[in-house]
Amino acid sequence: MAAFIASQRTEHSVPHAVACRALGVSESWFCKWRDRPPTRRDDRRIRLAAAIRKVFEDSGGTYGSPRIGSELREQGWQVSDNTIAQLMGDSGMAARVRCRRRSLTRQGTRPAAPDLVKRAFTASVPDVAWCGDMTEIRTDEGKLYLATVIDLYSRRILGYAMGAHHDAGLVVAALNMAAVTRGGNVDGVIFHSGRGGEYGSADFARVCARWRCASRWAGSGRASTTPSPRPPSPPSRSSTSTAATSTPAQRAA
Structure with missing residues (x-):
């Protein structure tokens, strides 16, 4: 007392x-x-x-x-x-919980596609190589997922999509936006992504076919005739690339 x-x-x-x-x-x-x-x-x-x-x-x-x-x-x-x-x-001492970041990539059972950019994430001209990924963003109202498509030449974000769920719809919408941003002519562009299930889905394979992109995840077996931005190096085992079938014309970044 x-x-x-x-x-x-x-x-x-x-x-x-x-x-x-x-x-x-x-x-x-x-x-x-x-x-x-x-x-x-x-x-x-x-x-x-x-x-x-x-x-x-x-x-x-x-x-x-x-x-x-x-x-x-x-x-x-x-x-x-x-x-x-x-x-x-x-x-007033309270232990702080260490947040462990969880990757959105879930390794699937499908074989890994060849890494066409050879871990060289640059390009000498626009629309030779694009890169895509999905990111989790925590907000006061819950989780938000962002899918993006970036031109590796200019680092410009060509397409993006946001939603409450990380699914194939986001990566499809982001790629559609990127293709429309470039006027719909994206023949020969190499698209590099992680090995997440969204990029290996049938929906993503269909949108690649729409823009004349060959999805290695879908097992099309079609090879790219577009040269890689840098000399080849040992291929990656943790990523995948998709490519179109003809060489692109140089377009503005």
Whole structure:
């Protein structure tokens, strides 16, 4: 009770006399408690709180009471996780959860397509090589997924699509927008993407066929006659490319 009276003065500016009168205790009793020398228990609690603070800060604020308890017991402290949790709460220490980013790419059972850009994500002229991907964006209203198509020559975003679900509809809409942005003439463009199921879907294969793109995911077997932007290097095993069947005319970036 004395600690509660002391906290009212510190946290809410309530005089000790008022708190003692409200609780029906003697003010002299409270003053005696306040002025007494610290006990061995108080001293241990202060040292324990300091040790908890050090382990917590050394962890970057990510350790909770179980992991801090393990550290302290290795140092020779005899303390329970519940006591540590109580002291952490009194001091305002709360473990920060490390967010692990989850990739949207899900490896499928289909064989990987050849990497036609050979990990050279540049191009000497416009519309030789495009790159596409899908990104997860966290918002206050939930997750939002963004699919994009970028020209590797100018790094210009030619097409994009957003939606509440990461599915083939987004990558199809992004590629359609990119093709329309270039006037519908995208023959010979190499389209490079990850190995996500959206890029290996039948819907994506159909839109590639519409714009005269051969989808390697669909197993068309058609090769590109467009040279790669850089000399060949060992192929990637974690990506795929799609290509059209003729060399593109140079168009403005």
